[in-house]
Amino acid sequence: MPFIRVDWFPGRTLEQKPELAEVATREFSRIADCRPETINFIVTEVGRETWGTQRDVALRRVRVRATRALGADPGRAPRTGGGPTLQHSTSGPANAAGGT
Secondary structure: OOEEEEEEOOOOOOOHHHHHHHHHHHHHHHHHOOOHHHOEEEEEEOOHHHOEOHHHHHHHHHHHHHHHHOOOOHHHOOOOOOOOOOOEOOOOOOOOOOOO
8 A cells, every 4th residue: 555645834725735636646556557546645734943954954053063162052042044953854855746
């Protein structure tokens, strides 16, 4: 039983999700030569504040080291730019149904 998993940022319409599921399921079924009813489709909306790239994680490490060198508490270091970057996925948001 195949799974198609899509991780994307919030903001899609209620019409977009079933359309994506329909198209991805149809094409996966065609390419994998399996029945569409055997395919499970999962959509997860990932908040931007809980996602980061390897670059983001590296920048956070640099900020923590710099803050420690100045004698401050790295847990209270001010953030710059985007949201927190504590979570990293080695596979990223790309998957069998495409990226976000």
